[in-house]
Amino acid sequence: MKRNTTILTLVFLCTCFPGFVFAYHILNSSSGGRFVFIKWKNTPIDFRVDGGTLEGKDGIVVVEDACDEWNRVPTARTLCGSLTVLPMDITAANFDTLPLLNDGIIIFDETGGILSSLGLSANTLGIGITLSNTATGEITDALIILNGSIPSSKTTDLLSTTVHEFGHVWGLAHTAIGGINTANNTPGLDPIDPSAIPTMFPFNNPIDDTFGRTLEDDDIAGISLLYPQN
């Protein structure tokens, strides 16, 4: 009886405090009546990186910084492994010759041509694509494409986009937090300050997109659920 009272009390507390619920979303599958999160089976994940430039500069620096941001999450496993620069510039002409090797590939799309060939628009700052087996819930390969045709600026920050796309590669989808913020004047309850919008919000931050370089609590909660430390 005492135990049941304790259990019911906990349930009551859970329902009274919506702050326990986060807005991150996670890739998932309902295959054969079984619900699974889509995630990598083994971590860290190694990446092959485009040997070309990104906005005319060496893109590996941006990739390294983005990796470090995710690897710094103390409550999640180390996710980003080695970064190997390919001896070639990946373009729309040779993009589909790259073999899939159960790892990640990072492409610098200098002209936007690769994105276009995939049916995506010039408005796309970046994309994170995963290949997965929905029966096992395992991500087997991943692809990040960064649009180098859109110059990095205070409102379209390349590093923020890269950190964001890595989030998708790990298995995070977009968060709902940030839709109502003090920048877009959308009416709603307690609009969030733009500096607090999670990195996994789907759009650039028109106030200062560099805010997306650092992960917020919502991002950290999501990745920690997927890949808990120990």
Next chain:
Amino acid sequence: MIDFNQGFLNILSYFIIVMVCMFSFSCSKSYATREFSNSTLEMARKSEHVVVAKCISSKSSWDEKHKFIFTYTTFSVEEVVKGETVGDDITLRIIGGQVGDTRVDVPDKPEFLQEEEVILFLGPKNPDGYPTLSSLEKGVLRLKVDEVSGEKIVTTPVTGIKILIKDTENPAPSENGVLLEDLIYSIKKSLQ
């Protein structure tokens, strides 16, 4: 008697806990691009074409090299709101989809149902001849037929454009959604 009640209470407690936990973790289909936060009007300005179309078919399949999965969606064009004529049918080819147990997740890739009517904001054709969506997330506005009035209504939020009643300068009421004809009129007027 007492044992039966306690056993039932145990089961009920665990059931409630499971239900609360399930509702606490909301998960959805994946979304994986990062894009400009364009309003509807900005999207119309940036697009080469804006069309009202009906989905005829949508199918996913492997590419020729069996590396990626693409989804091919064919639409019959009902009205061209912006741009030159695009023909009676258009087909979008967008990376992403599922074949068997293999899934290629492309966040924000829109899904279409057969017979569904939409407004598409289209960019230039890619080298393979397929038109691109100006934005995955905001490049599609969904339509439905109002059951009472029979008029077509835009169900996706419309932003950054003043909606006028067709053929007038009067603002359209917003309580029951944006009428398709009002949105088309307002887009054309704003782009003049």
